[in-house]
Amino acid sequence: MNYANSTRGTNRSTFSFKRDRLPNPHTYYTKQGLKLTGGGEWKNALCVFHQDTHPSLRVRLDTGAFRCMACGAHGGDILAFHMQRHRLSFKQAAKDLGAWEAA
Numbered sequence: 001m002n003y004a005n006s007t008r009g010t011n012r013s014t015f016s017f018k019r020d021r022l023p024n025p026h027t028y029y030t031k032q033g034l035k036l037t038g039g040g041e042w043k044n045a046l047c048v049f050h051q052d053t054h055p056s057l058r059v060r061l062d063t064g065a066f067r068c069m070a071c072g073a074h075g076g077d078i079l080a081f082h083m084q085r086h087r088l089s090f091k092q093a094a095k096d097l098g099a100w101e102a103a
């Protein structure tokens with residue numbers, strides 16, 4: 001009997017996400033069509049994750065974090081927003097935003 005057991009699971013992916021290349025949250029959210037209102041740390045906007053008639057979405061312009069008070073959509077940065085809004089993988093969203101570098 002000759003057992004040829006040469007299946008090796010080399011699954012080493014090079015992680016090349018460049019967070020510092022993400023666009024500025026204000027620029028990004030404006031381009032996504034959000035009308036940001038309010039003067040505090042958290043800006044208000046109509047939520048894009050549900051049928052919103054009254055601004056329920058809160059976004060932070062320093063970190064890009066967002067949270068909807070009505071439907072509960074939330075994330076810590078614009079990458080998370082982009083993934084959820086456009087149903088993309090992490091990598092695809094990072095590429096879309098110009099923050100992925102091919103190694």
Ligand SMILES: [Zn+2]
Nearest residue numbers: 047050068071
């Ligand atoms: Zn919502």
